[in-house]
Amino acid sequence: MIAYVTVGADDIARAKRFYGSFLPALGYGFKEGAEGLSYALPVPEGERPLLPDFYVKPTYNGQPATAGNGTMFAFEADTHAQVRALHAAALAAGGIDEGQPGFRASYGSNFYVGYLRDPQGNKIALLCNNPDEPSRGD
Secondary structure (H helix, E strand, O other), rough: OOOOEEEEOOOOHHHHHHHHHHHHHOEEEEEEEOEEEEEEEEOOOOOOOOOOEEEEEOOOOOOOOOOOOOOEEEEOOOHHHHHHHHHHHHOHHHHHHHEEEEEEEOOOOOOOEEEEEEOOOEEEEEEEOOOOOOOOOO
Protein backbone atom coordinates (compact mmCIF):
# COMPACT_ATOMS: atom_id res chain seq x y z
CA MET A 1 0.00 0.00 0.00
CA ILE A 2 1.20 3.50 -0.74
CA ALA A 3 1.89 5.35 2.51
CA TYR A 4 2.05 8.89 1.13
CA VAL A 5 2.47 10.97 -2.00
CA THR A 6 4.38 14.26 -2.16
CA VAL A 7 4.29 16.81 -4.95
CA GLY A 8 6.55 19.82 -5.19
CA ALA A 9 5.16 23.33 -5.50
CA ASP A 10 6.89 26.64 -6.16
CA ASP A 11 3.89 28.65 -4.97
CA ILE A 12 2.43 27.11 -1.81
CA ALA A 13 -0.41 29.67 -1.63
CA ARG A 14 -1.60 28.73 -5.14
CA ALA A 15 -1.28 25.03 -4.31
CA LYS A 16 -3.26 25.56 -1.10
CA ARG A 17 -6.12 27.22 -3.03
CA PHE A 18 -6.13 24.42 -5.59
CA TYR A 19 -5.93 21.38 -3.31
CA GLY A 20 -8.14 23.05 -0.69
CA SER A 21 -10.87 23.29 -3.31
CA PHE A 22 -11.48 19.53 -3.38
CA LEU A 23 -9.46 17.44 -0.89
CA PRO A 24 -11.43 18.52 2.23
CA ALA A 25 -14.66 17.57 0.41
CA LEU A 26 -13.21 14.06 -0.01
CA GLY A 27 -12.63 13.79 3.73
CA TYR A 28 -9.00 14.86 3.96
CA GLY A 29 -7.94 16.85 7.01
CA PHE A 30 -5.51 19.71 6.48
CA LYS A 31 -2.45 21.03 8.29
CA GLU A 32 -0.07 23.73 7.15
CA GLY A 33 3.41 24.09 8.54
CA ALA A 34 6.80 25.50 7.69
CA GLU A 35 7.45 22.46 5.47
CA GLY A 36 4.29 22.84 3.38
CA LEU A 37 0.78 21.41 3.21
CA SER A 38 -0.34 18.07 4.66
CA TYR A 39 -3.61 16.34 3.77
CA ALA A 40 -4.57 13.16 5.64
CA LEU A 41 -7.73 11.18 6.18
CA PRO A 42 -8.95 11.26 9.79
CA VAL A 43 -7.96 8.37 12.05
CA PRO A 44 -10.56 7.17 14.55
CA GLU A 45 -9.22 6.51 18.05
CA GLY A 46 -7.39 3.20 18.23
CA GLU A 47 -7.38 2.58 14.46
CA ARG A 48 -4.61 2.59 11.88
CA PRO A 49 -4.38 5.53 9.49
CA LEU A 50 -6.18 5.36 6.15
CA LEU A 51 -3.55 5.79 3.49
CA PRO A 52 -2.16 7.46 1.51
CA ASP A 53 -1.50 10.90 2.95
CA PHE A 54 -0.90 13.66 0.41
CA TYR A 55 1.73 16.37 0.85
CA VAL A 56 2.51 19.54 -1.10
CA LYS A 57 5.92 20.99 -0.31
CA PRO A 58 8.65 23.20 -1.67
CA THR A 59 11.36 21.12 -3.28
CA TYR A 60 14.00 19.73 -0.94
CA ASN A 61 16.91 20.80 -3.16
CA GLY A 62 15.61 24.34 -3.76
CA GLN A 63 15.33 23.82 -7.52
CA PRO A 64 12.05 24.55 -9.35
CA ALA A 65 9.33 21.94 -8.90
CA THR A 66 8.45 19.95 -12.01
CA ALA A 67 5.57 17.66 -12.88
CA GLY A 68 6.34 14.08 -13.90
CA ASN A 69 5.60 13.16 -17.49
CA GLY A 70 3.14 10.28 -17.27
CA THR A 71 2.56 10.78 -13.53
CA MET A 72 -1.02 11.19 -12.30
CA PHE A 73 -2.69 11.20 -8.89
CA ALA A 74 -6.28 9.96 -8.65
CA PHE A 75 -8.71 10.87 -5.88
CA GLU A 76 -11.98 8.95 -5.50
CA ALA A 77 -15.33 10.66 -4.98
CA ASP A 78 -18.62 9.02 -3.96
CA THR A 79 -20.84 10.27 -6.79
CA HIS A 80 -20.75 11.62 -10.33
CA ALA A 81 -22.18 14.90 -9.03
CA GLN A 82 -19.29 15.18 -6.59
CA VAL A 83 -16.77 14.57 -9.39
CA ARG A 84 -18.38 17.36 -11.45
CA ALA A 85 -18.56 19.78 -8.52
CA LEU A 86 -14.99 19.15 -7.38
CA HIS A 87 -13.62 19.34 -10.93
CA ALA A 88 -15.33 22.73 -11.35
CA ALA A 89 -14.08 23.92 -7.94
CA ALA A 90 -10.52 22.86 -8.76
CA LEU A 91 -10.64 24.69 -12.10
CA ALA A 92 -11.96 27.82 -10.37
CA ALA A 93 -9.06 27.52 -7.90
CA GLY A 94 -6.40 27.65 -10.61
CA GLY A 95 -6.48 24.18 -12.16
CA ILE A 96 -6.22 23.54 -15.90
CA ASP A 97 -8.78 21.30 -17.59
CA GLU A 98 -7.40 18.03 -19.01
CA GLY A 99 -10.75 16.35 -19.64
CA GLN A 100 -14.25 17.19 -18.48
CA PRO A 101 -15.99 14.70 -16.17
CA GLY A 102 -17.66 11.80 -17.92
CA PHE A 103 -17.35 8.16 -18.87
CA ARG A 104 -14.34 7.00 -20.87
CA ALA A 105 -14.78 4.26 -23.46
CA SER A 106 -11.47 2.61 -22.55
CA TYR A 107 -12.45 2.03 -18.90
CA GLY A 108 -15.17 0.05 -17.13
CA SER A 109 -18.81 1.02 -17.48
CA ASN A 110 -18.91 2.56 -13.96
CA PHE A 111 -15.66 4.54 -14.27
CA TYR A 112 -16.64 8.24 -14.30
CA VAL A 113 -13.69 10.64 -14.26
CA GLY A 114 -12.57 14.23 -14.81
CA TYR A 115 -8.95 15.23 -15.37
CA LEU A 116 -7.07 18.44 -14.62
CA ARG A 117 -3.65 19.80 -13.79
CA ASP A 118 -2.70 21.62 -10.62
CA PRO A 119 -0.98 25.04 -10.86
CA GLN A 120 2.42 23.30 -10.94
CA GLY A 121 1.40 21.03 -13.83
CA ASN A 122 0.79 17.77 -11.93
CA LYS A 123 -2.02 15.71 -13.48
CA ILE A 124 -4.97 14.93 -11.21
CA ALA A 125 -7.93 12.59 -11.75
CA LEU A 126 -11.16 12.94 -9.81
CA LEU A 127 -13.09 9.71 -10.24
CA CYS A 128 -16.14 7.78 -9.18
CA ASN A 129 -16.35 4.02 -9.69
CA ASN A 130 -19.40 3.54 -7.50
CA PRO A 131 -21.63 0.70 -8.81
CA ASP A 132 -24.66 2.42 -7.21
CA GLU A 133 -24.23 5.38 -9.59
CA PRO A 134 -25.55 5.19 -13.18
CA SER A 135 -23.24 3.37 -15.59
CA ARG A 136 -22.43 4.26 -19.17
CA GLY A 137 -24.80 1.41 -20.15
CA ASP A 138 -22.73 -0.51 -22.64
